[in-house]
Amino acid sequence: MTSFISEILANLQKEGHYLPDLTFIFPSKRAGAYLKKQIAGCYTKPVFSPAILSIEEFAEELSELKTLDTTATLFEFYSVYLSLTPKEQAEDFENFSNWAQTLIHDFNEIDRYLVPPDAIFNYLSAIKDNEHWSLQDNQTDLVKNYLSFWRKLPEYYTELKSRLLIKQEAYQGLVYRQASEKAATFAKEYAQNYVFIGFNALNSAEQLIFQQMLDQKAKVFWDIDQVHFEDPDHDVSLFIRKYAQSWPYYQSEELERVSSHYRTEKQIEIIGIPKSIGQAKYAGEILSQLTPSELNSTAVVLGDEGLLLPMLNAMPQNIDALNITMGYPLKYSPFSSLFEKLFDILKAGNENYYHKDVISVFSNSIIMKASKQEAEVAIQHIKSNNLLYLSKTQILELFTEETGLKIAYCFPSHNNSAKEILLDFSSLIKWFKTEIKEDEDKINLEFLYHYHLVVEELLKLVSNYPHIKSVSSLHHFFKELISTQTLDFQGKPFQGLQLMGMLESRVLDFDTVILTSVDEGTLPAGKSNNSFIPFELKKTYNLPTYKEKDAVYTYHFYHLLQRAKKVYLLHNTDTDSNMGGEKSRFLIQLEIDNEPLHNIKHSVVIPEVPAIHNELQVIQKTPEILEKLEQLANRGFSPSALTTYIRNPLDFYKQYILGIRDKEEVEETVAYNTLGTIVHDTLEKLYKEVIEIELSQEHLEDFIKRTPEEVEHQFHQTYSKIPLSKGKNLLILEVVKRYVTNFLKMEIKELAAGRSIKVKEIETKLTASLNIPELDYPVNIGGMVDRVDISNDILRIIDYKTGKVIQSQLEITNWEDITTDYDKYSKPFQVLMYALILLENQPTTVDAEAGVISFKNLKEGFLKFGIKESQGKKTIKNNVVNADTLLNFKTQLKKLILEICDPETAFYEKEIKAHGNY
Numbered sequence: 001m002t003s004f005i006s007e008i009l010a011n012l013q014k015e016g017h018y019l020p021d022l023t024f025i026f027p028s029k030r031a032g033a034y035l036k037k038q039i040a041g042c043y044t045k046p047v048f049s050p051a052i053l054s055i056e057e058f059a060e061e062l063s064e065l066k067t068l069d070t071t072a073t074l075f076e077f078y079s080v081y082l083s084l085t086p087k088e089q090a091e092d093f094e095n096f097s098n099w100a101q102t103l104i105h106d107f108n109e110i111d112r113y114l115v116p117p118d119a120i121f122n123y124l125s126a127i128k129d130n131e132h133w134s135l136q137d138n139q140t141d142l143v144k145n146y147l148s149f150w151r152k153l154p155e156y157y158t159e160l161k162s163r164l165l166i167k168q169e170a171y172q173g174l175v176y177r178q179a180s181e182k183a184a185t186f187a188k189e190y191a192q193n194y195v196f197i198g199f200n201a202l203n204s205a206e207q208l209i210f211q212q213m214l215d216q217k218a219k220v221f222w223d224i225d226q227v228h229f230e231d232p233d234h235d236v237s238l239f240i241r242k243y244a245q246s247w248p249y250y251q252s253e254e255l256e257r258v259s260s261h262y263r264t265e266k267q268i269e270i271i272g273i274p275k276s277i278g279q280a281k282y283a284g285e286i287l288s289q290l291t292p293s294e295l296n297s298t299a300v301v302l303g304d305e306g307l308l309l310p311m312l313n314a315m316p317q318n319i320d321a322l323n324i325t326m327g328y329p330l331k332y333s334p335f336s337s338l339f340e341k342l343f344d345i346l347k348a349g350n351e352n353y354y355h356k357d358v359i360s361v362f363s364n365s366i367i368m369k370a371s372k373q374e375a376e377v378a379i380q381h382i383k384s385n386n387l388l389y390l391s392k393t394q395i396l397e398l399f400t401e402e403t404g405l406k407i408a409y410c411f412p413s414h415n416n417s418a419k420e421i422l423l424d425f426s427s428l429i430k431w432f433k434t435e436i437k438e439d440e441d442k443i444n445l446e447f448l449y450h451y452h453l454v455v456e457e458l459l460k461l462v463s464n465y466p467h468i469k470s471v472s473s474l475h476h477f478f479k480e481l482i483s484t485q486t487l488d489f490q491g492k493p494f495q496g497l498q499l500m501g502m503l504e505s506r507v508l509d510f511d512t513v514i515l516t517s518v519d520e521g522t523l524p525a526g527k528s529n530n531s532f533i534p535f536e537l538k539k540t541y542n543l544p545t546y547k548e549k550d551a552v553y554t555y556h557f558y559h560l561l562q563r564a565k566k567v568y569l570l571h572n573t574d575t576d577s578n579m580g581g582e583k584s585r586f587l588i589q590l591e592i593d594n595e596p597l598h599n600i601k602h603s604v605v606i607p608e609v610p611a612i613h614n615e616l617q618v619i620q621k622t623p624e625i626l627e628k629l630e631q632l633a634n635r636g637f638s639p640s641a642l643t644t645y646i647r648n649p650l651d652f653y654k655q656y657i658l659g660i661r662d663k664e665e666v667e668e669t670v671a672y673n674t675l676g677t678i679v680h681d682t683l684e685k686l687y688k689e690v691i692e693i694e695l696s697q698e699h700l701e702d703f704i705k706r707t708p709e710e711v712e713h714q715f716h717q718t719y720s721k722i723p724l725s726k727g728k729n730l731l732i733l734e735v736v737k738r739y740v741t742n743f744l745k746m747e748i749k750e751l752a753a754g755r756s757i758k759v760k761e762i763e764t765k766l767t768a769s770l771n772i773p774e775l776d777y778p779v780n781i782g783g784m785v786d787r788v789d790i791s792n793d794i795l796r797i798i799d800y801k802t803g804k805v806i807q808s809q810l811e812i813t814n815w816e817d818i819t820t821d822y823d824k825y826s827k828p829f830q831v832l833m834y835a836l837i838l839l840e841n842q843p844t845t846v847d848a849e850a851g852v853i854s855f856k857n858l859k860e861g862f863l864k865f866g867i868k869e870s871q872g873k874k875t876i877k878n879n880v881v882n883a884d885t886l887l888n889f890k891t892q893l894k895k896l897i898l899e900i901c902d903p904e905t906a907f908y909e910k911e912i913k914a915h916g917n918y
Helices: 004-014 030-040 055-063 070-084 093-112 117-131 141-151 153-166 172-193 204-215 235-246 276-288 305-313 334-348 355-363 365-370 374-384 392-397 401-410 418-435 442-464 471-484 535-540 546-562 585-593 623-635 639-647 649-657 672-690 697-718 727-752 815-819 822-841 883-901
Strands: 023-026 051-054 194-199 219-225 256-259 266-273 298-302 322-324 327-329 486-488 497-501 512-516 566-572 598-604 757-770 779-791 794-801 848-854 862-864 866-871 874-878
Touching (some): 004 219, 023 030, 030 051, 030 194, 051 055, 070 093, 070 153, 070 442, 070 471, 093 153, 093 471, 117 141, 117 153, 141 153, 172 194, 172 204, 194 204, 204 219, 219 235, 219 546, 235 546, 266 276, 266 585, 276 512, 276 566, 305 497, 334 365, 334 418, 334 442, 334 471, 355 365, 355 374, 365 374, 365 418, 401 418, 418 442, 418 471, 442 471, 442 486, 512 546, 623 649, 623 779, 639 649, 639 822, 639 883, 672 727, 672 757, 672 794, 697 727, 727 757, 757 822, 757 883, 779 822, 815 822, 822 848
Parallel strands (some): 023 051, 023 194, 266 566, 266 598, 298 512, 322 497, 512 566
Antiparallel strands (some): 327 486, 757 779, 779 794, 866 874
C-alpha cells in the first residue's frame, strides 16, 4: 500500500520542491511524525526537518495571539459580566458558570464561522422576545431581566473580545477570526512555501485562510476517494465537494489528490459482540492471529476512547511493540479517587469527619505508601474503637507528629478559601513526590506532575480572578482541568501495533484496521445541543448542526477503509446499551453500497459462558489440620465452636482451623451481637456485687436505679465513645435499658412470689477435661457460663439470650439429634455443655436445671431444658439435669468430638440458613 503522505511527497518532489524548505500544515500533529519518516526516505544525505504545524498552531502564528482554554476564558468572561450587569441582577460565579460555558461555545462558533456578531445576536434577541411568555405591555421584572440578558449579548461579546485582544490572548474561535483577517497579507509573502494536507471539514475562517493561501500558490492536498467525491448524496464528500463547487480557485483548477483506492479488493468483517469489554477481548483475539509484519501495518482504532484500559488489558502475548497515540486519562490514576474524596469531605462541611470518608482517604494506596503504613494502623484503631465520627485533632493523634503534619493537608477546613485549599493540595502533592521513588513508580510520578500542573493553574486563576467562593465551584473547575490533562505514552510510532482514537487516525493509512464501537450513538455520536442558538438560526448563518457533525464522522470512518486491505468492524449487540444494541448506520450503508470487490462477512460472537455448578465444598484432613485439631482439643472445645461444626463443618474449618474471622468494620448501627454483649456486661457488673448473697428486693431496686448509667457506660466500652443522642443507636440504647430493667423487674416479681435466689457464678469461664480413649491426646471443653444460681434449693445454669426463644426449642426427644440438628437443638446443646462443665468440676447434691432466659420472651421466665418421654398415650417432660442426663449428653458429645478429630472424616459444607439469637 502506498500511503497518502507518500503520494503527496512524491508529487511535491516531481514538481521540483525541496521538502525541507516547505511548511506542512496538518489537522493534528500526529501525522507529522509519519511525514518526517517519509521525508527521511526521500534523501540519501541528512537534511533539516521541515516545519510541521497543526492548523491550530498555524492560526495562532497568523493571529499573533495566545490561545486561552475554556476555563481561563470563563474567568475572564465573569469579570466582563460583572462590569456590564447591575449588581442586583448579577449571579454568583457558580450559577454563572452553568450557562456561560455554553455561551462561550457559541461565541467560539460565531467567530470560527465569521458570523457578524451583532446580526446574529440581534436576531437571537428578537427570537427570545417572541418566545417569552408575557405578551402584556406591563412585563414582570422576571421577564424584563430575561429579555435584558439576551439584549446584552452583543455587549458581553464585544467587551470580552476587547479585553482579550488587549492582552494578546483569545479563545480558539477568536484566534481563527483574527487569523483570517491577516491571512491575505501573510499569503502574499509566504504562501508558496506552505502545504496543507488531509483536511476535510473546515470552518469559515479556515476556508478563507485556505483560499487566500491557494490564490498565492500554496498547496492543498485533499484525501478523498473518487467514488465518494462523485457521489452527490454521500456525506463523505459533503465538505470537499462544496469547496470544489464554491471556491473561486477551483473554478479553474482541479482538486489535488482525488484518489481511487476505495474500490480495491478488501476483506471486511462486521462482527457483533455483546458488551464493550467483549469487543476489547475479541480485538485481542484478532491481534493474536496476526504475524509481526502484519502488526507493523495494523491499527486498533477505538470508536469509544473509554475502551483504552480494557484494550490494553486484552493485548495478546505476541504484541512486542505497541504505540499508543491516545492520552491515558488522569481519572484512572490512584490520585483521582483521593482528590474526589477530599472534595466530598470538603463539600460535606462538617467539623467532625465521617469514618467511611476518613478510612477511604487512609486506604488510598498513595496515602498508605507515603505514611509508611501508619495509615493502616490508624484504620484498625478507628475500627476497633468503633469511631463513627472523628475530629481533625483525633485524626492527627493517630499518626506520629511528622506524618500527622502531612496528613493534615488531606483535611483542610471547609471554611478555608479556595486558595488555602489549593495550597494544602499543593503541599500534599509535594509530600507524595518525596515518598515516591522514581526508579520504582515512574507512572505515578508522571500522574503527580500533571496534578501539580492542574493545582498550579487553578492557583494562578484564583489569584487573578477572585470569583471562586465555594468548594463546589472549585471542585467543578478542578474536574474541568483534570479532564484536559492526559498522560501521554512514549512509543515507537513506526514500529509495531498502533492504538488510537478516531481523530488520531486522520491522514494515516493502514493495511489492517480493527475499529471498535461501531454503534449508533457512538459512531456517529448522535444529536447534541450544547448551544443557545436555535437550529433554524444556525442554518441561516451556516453554523454547523448535527448533520455536519455526522458528516465528519462519516469521513473519518470511510477514510479508515479507503486504503485498507483487511477491516474488522466491531459493534455492540447488547440490548441494554445506550442505543439498545443498534449497529451504526455506517455498517448498514456499507451493506447497501455492496461494492463488488469488498468481501463483506457478517458474524455474531457469543462468548461461551460455562454453567456454574455450586457444588458444596469438601475439605480432606491433612496432617497440618489434624495438628491444629489436637491443639484446639488441648485448649478446649467451646460450645460455640461445637455448635458451629454442627451448623456447618466448613465454617468450623474456616474459623477454628484457618483462623478466618469476620472482617472488623465500624458498626454504624449497633449490631445484634454487640447489643447482646452490652446486656451481658451490664448484668455482670450489677450482679457481681451479690455473689453468694441472698438476693433481696432492695438489691434489685438499687440495680434498676443504676441501670441507665451502667448501660450507657457499657455502650461506650463496647460500642463507641461517641455521644448517643440521636438516630437508631439512641433507640437501641433505650431498648437495652428496657431489656435490663424488665429482667430486674421479673426477678423482683419472683422474690415477691416467695422464690429465694442466691447467685453463685456470673459470667464465669469454666473448663473440664473429657476422657476420650480413642484419641491419644487430652481433650478439654470450656465455656463462659452467663449465670449459675440456687433458687428454691435448685441449682440453675442459665444462658441469657437477647433474641426470642420459646420453651419448645429447649426440649429434645432423641439424644442423637442434639449433635446433628442445629436449627432445633443448638440451644439445649449449649446449656447442657455448660451444665456438664460445671457439674464435672462441682458435683452437687441438689437438683439441677439448665436453661435460657430470653429477653424477648421474659413473660415465660426461665425456660428449662427438658426431655420428652412417652408413657403410654401421655408425653411427660423431665427438666432435671441428673447423672443420666449428663451421661447421655456426654456420649453424644464424645461422638461429635471423635467425628471432628477423625482423620478420615472430611469437613463437609452444609446448605444453611441465617440465624441470629444472642
